[in-house]
Amino acid sequence: MIEIAIDGTAASGKGTLGKKLSDKYSFPYLDTGLLYRKVAHELIKDNKINTTKLEQTSCDFAMILNFKELKNTNLRTEDVAKLASKIATFPNLRKILNNKQKEFNNSSKKKFGGCILDGRDIGTTILPNADFKFYITASLEIRAKRRLLEKNISFLHENDEKCMLQALMNNMRERDRLDSNRKISPLIPAKDAYVIDTTSINPEELLLKVADIIERKK
Numbered sequence: 001m002i003e004i005a006i007d008g009t010a011a012s013g014k015g016t017l018g019k020k021l022s023d024k025y026s027f028p029y030l031d032t033g034l035l036y037r038k039v040a041h042e043l044i045k046d047n048k049i050n051t052t053k054l055e056q057t058s059c060d061f062a063m064i065l066n067f068k069e070l071k072n073t074n075l076r077t078e079d080v081a082k083l084a085s086k087i088a089t090f091p092n093l094r095k096i097l098n099n100k101q102k103e104f105n106n107s108s109k110k111k112f113g114g115c116i117l118d119g120r121d122i123g124t125t126i127l128p129n130a131d132f133k134f135y136i137t138a139s140l141e142i143r144a145k146r147r148l149l150e151k152n153i154s155f156l157h158e159n160d161e162k163c164m165l166q167a168l169m170n171n172m173r174e175r176d177r178l179d180s181n182r183k184i185s186p187l188i189p190a191k192d193a194y195v196i197d198t199t200s201i202n203p204e205e206l207l208l209k210v211a212d213i214i215e216r217k218k
């Protein structure tokens, strides 16, 4: 049974890598950021952001979170990302979501012989004994450019594009800061992780690199 843990910064290429590895090895893949995003999305939808009991309300949503709904909702907005990073500092919320991730891992391994998880604390906290750990990162500018491309916006003026890129860079810098400096399960490479910088490589090259590491050690 094989566990593959992928961690890294936003838009570093870790999600695309997770999906490609899942296709290659036929192991289920979970983007664990979607769990935090889904809870954030529910808080925004139900207008519960300003509640004094934000942690408790987040936990209530997390308890009833259904994995099937992760695909249906638009969880990729900047507002959702920002709030997801904020609530990800709540210890009780992390406990609930950690259990869900571990359950997914155990049932996937039983059924399919392996599992791939990506997030911020997979190699350090969720799967500390993973067979393979990867930490994926890239420069802030290239990550913001990737996010901008994903948004598929046609700009009328070059200045608007520059402004949007700058806003994305600011959001990402702030999110990196929150994710890396929180007390519980901060974003840091596990000691035994392969650290890969994707600033100047494309998703196919990343897959080749990672698959080569896996094949050599398998």
Ligand code: DC
Pocket (backbone or CB within 6 Å): 010, 011, 032, 033, 034, 036, 037, 081, 084, 085, 088, 118, 119, 120, 121, 122, 175, 179
């Ligand atoms: O991977 P993402 O950008 O979709 O994640 C959104 C936020 O969720 C991220 O800023 C921090 C949080 N997160 C986390 O704390 N732990 C994880 N394993 C995954 C995501």
